[in-house]
Amino acid sequence: MIAGRDQRRRFSNKLMLVLAAAATVLALLPLGSILLYVATKGLLALNWDFFTQLPKPVGEPGGGLANAIVGTLILVGLASVMGIPLGILTGIYLAEFGRGRLAWLVRFTCDVMTGIPSIIVGIVVYGTIVVAMKRFSAIAGGVALAIIMLPLVTRTTEEMLKLVPNSLREASLALGASQWRTTYSIVLRSAMGGIITGSLLAVARVAGETAPLLFTALSSRYWHTGLDQRIASLPVYIYTYATTPYEEMHRLAWGAALVLVAMVLVTSIAARLAGRRAGGGR
Amino acid sequence: MQMPSPQSRRWGDSLFRGLTFLAALGMIGLMTVIAVQLIRGSQLAFTRFGLGFVTGSRWDPVHGAFGSLPLVYGTIVSSLIALLIAVPLSLGIAIYLAELAPHRVRTPVSFLVELLAAIPSVVYGLWGVFVLVPWVRTALEPFLQKTLGWLPFFQGTYYGFGMLAAGIILAIMIIPTISAVSREVLLAVPNSQREAMLALGATRWETIKMAVLPYGRSGILGAVILGLGRAIGETMAVTMVIGNRPQISPSVFELAQTIASIIANEFSEAFDELHLSALVMAGLVLFAVTLLLNILARLLVWRVARVPEGVTRE
Numbered sequence: 293m294i295a296g297r298d299q300r301r302r303f304s305n306k307l308m309l310v311l312a313a314a315a316t317v318l319a320l321l322p323l324g325s326i327l328l329y330v331a332t333k334g335l336l337a338l339n340w341d342f343f344t345q346l347p348k349p350v351g352e353p354g355g356g357l358a359n360a361i362v363g364t365l366i367l368v369g370l371a372s373v374m375g376i377p378l379g380i381l382t383g384i385y386l387a388e389f390g391r392g393r394l395a396w397l398v399r400f401t402c403d404v405m406t407g408i409p410s411i412i413v414g415i416v417v418y419g420t421i422v423v424a425m426k427r428f429s430a431i432a433g434g435v436a437l438a439i440i441m442l443p444l445v446t447r448t449t450e451e452m453l454k455l456v457p458n459s460l461r462e463a464s465l466a467l468g469a470s471q472w473r474t475t476y477s478i479v480l481r482s483a484m485g486g487i488i489t490g491s492l493l494a495v496a497r498v499a500g501e502t503a504p505l506l507f508t509a510l511s512s513r514y515w516h517t518g519l520d521q522r523i524a525s526l527p528v529y530i531y532t533y534a535t536t537p538y539e540e541m542h543r544l545a546w547g548a549a550l551v552l553v554a555m556v557l558v559t560s561i562a563a564r565l566a567g568r569r570a571g572g573g574r
Numbered sequence: 575m576q577m578p579s580p581q582s583r584r585w586g587d588s589l590f591r592g593l594t595f596l597a598a599l600g601m602i603g604l605m606t607v608i609a610v611q612l613i614r615g616s617q618l619a620f621t622r623f624g625l626g627f628v629t630g631s632r633w634d635p636v637h638g639a640f641g642s643l644p645l646v647y648g649t650i651v652s653s654l655i656a657l658l659i660a661v662p663l664s665l666g667i668a669i670y671l672a673e674l675a676p677h678r679v680r681t682p683v684s685f686l687v688e689l690l691a692a693i694p695s696v697v698y699g700l701w702g703v704f705v706l707v708p709w710v711r712t713a714l715e716p717f718l719q720k721t722l723g724w725l726p727f728f729q730g731t732y733y734g735f736g737m738l739a740a741g742i743i744l745a746i747m748i749i750p751t752i753s754a755v756s757r758e759v760l761l762a763v764p765n766s767q768r769e770a771m772l773a774l775g776a777t778r779w780e781t782i783k784m785a786v787l788p789y790g791r792s793g794i795l796g797a798v799i800l801g802l803g804r805a806i807g808e809t810m811a812v813t814m815v816i817g818n819r820p821q822i823s824p825s826v827f828e829l830a831q832t833i834a835s836i837i838a839n840e841f842s843e844a845f846d847e848l849h850l851s852a853l854v855m856a857g858l859v860l861f862a863v864t865l866l867l868n869i870l871a872r873l874l875v876w877r878v879a880r881v882p883e884g885v886t887r888e
Contacts, residue, residue: 305780323686326705411860416608
């Protein structure tokens with residue numbers, strides 16, 4: 293009787309442990325499938341033209357997505373120039389000066405902002421910048437991406453600064469350095485690795501964003517001509533090409549996906565390495 | 575050594591402090607701008623339709639009918655399908671990673687799950703269109719109809735595109751969120767809880783079921799709500815596989831539409847004011863719902879563990 297119950301207990305123990313491991317394997321299957329398809333179909337699409345040519349009109353074979361690759365880099369660059377410094381400043385405020393209700397509010401806003409769907413950011417930037425400029429533009433796209441980066445950079449900066457031991461700050465202040473000197477050359481410097489990691493992860497995150505670009509930067513079939521003009525990007529091309537009926541465009545979409553995924557993964561891995569080398573990262 | 579005069583030092587300090595203060599205020603300002611812009615943009619639709627916007631079941635831009643019930647339905651049902659698939663799998667992963675996996679397995683598997691979160695949404699969509707949808711059409715839907723076809727949910731034409739494909743792709747996309755947060759929660763459960771159970775002669779699974787999971791209950795619920803929030807706001811992948819037809823149908827094989835996907839589809843083509851305003855209003859609804867879910871989830875998780883950085887964004 294007791295032996296039977298024990299056996300059942302042992303059996304259900306084994307079963308559940310195996311199920312937990314099986315869940316892990318099952319969840320990783322789609323990852324394998326996605327990476328496999330992106331790699332094989334993407335590689336078939338990549339050639340010299342892909343990186344040097346402009347897209348051809350609908351139905352014509354050949355062509356490339358050079359303008360979209362450049363466009364993605366420009367958009368992400370613009371976003372970084374706006375989002376990273378602002379995020380770091382806000383992070384410094386939270387870690388070094390932020391006490392009381394206002395800091396709580398900023399921290400809370402920041403956390404909640406990471407949860408807002410990115411398409412909402414697109415609508416808002418459309419309503420402010422695109423409407424004011426009366427046209428879709430690289431600037432608008434960059435601002436949308438910067439808004440998405442901002443809370444990510446802020447929170448990692450804060451976390452990293454909090455890891456810096458207080459004795460370092462006290463030592464610097466005791467030597468007669470002013471507070472901003474202390475924060476700038478002592479605290480920020482020792483947290484630099486972690487902050488770079490956080491910023492790069494934010495860059496990787498926004499590089500693949502599509503929804504907010506649909507009504508801010510839109511897209512373009514030509515080379516980039518100015519920050520106040522609409523601009524091509526890889527994510528938007530993947531979206532538009534995947535939803536057309538043309539073989540040739542599907543091929544280019546897979547190529548674009550491979551380039552995009554490679555960019556994102558290389559950035560994330562670089563981020564981790566930067567953090568590890570500087571010792572401050574996760 | 576020359577010291578800076580106290581006067582100039584005070585100047586530098588207040589300038590620096592002021593600068594960071596302004597940046598912090600900017601964050602709150604930004605959030606305010608987002609809310610105000612959405613409310614202002616939806617004014618026209620709100621005065622025209624009022625609550626009828628949420629209860630109306632016909633979305634027909636050509637005839638000026640903007641009832642968002644089919645979108646709300648599509649959003650809720652696709653998210654529920656996603657949760658149904660993702661929650662058990664994510665809990666399995668969290669349990670495996672936090673309680674069972676040996677160290678040399680834990681790191682690479684955690685990394686792989688994180689990788690799942692790093693892949694852009696539009697790439698999921700591309701994979702969905704060319705790999706998932708054909709599989710759903712030729713294998714999954716015929717199978718479901720054959721085995722469970724007596725239920726109204728599993729009847730109809732095999733499009734491949736539709737509610738089911740959207741639910742599956744959402745599930746894949748929210749697994750990293752739910753599993754990462756639940757893992758943090760499980761890791762925060764004090765070891766004394768486990769030791770006490772094991773000392774009483776419980777098996778590993780009994781320990782997990784009766785001590786670890788109940789202790790982390792509110793945190794795990796928070797993780798699931800965070801996942802739900804993400805599923806509701808997810809745009810690109812869903813837009814690409816859901817079929818984009820605003821309708822309410824009991825069958826999960828049918829084409830559908832979500833709030834996020836209709837905005838992605840129609841916003842840049844909406845030339846008349848009312849249409850645009852209706853889309854912004856749909857956005858406002860989405861904003862409000864995800865905001866509430868996020869606040870709720872964070873309150874639940876905060877009590878148990880800290881939320882890993884940036885796990886929620888679409």
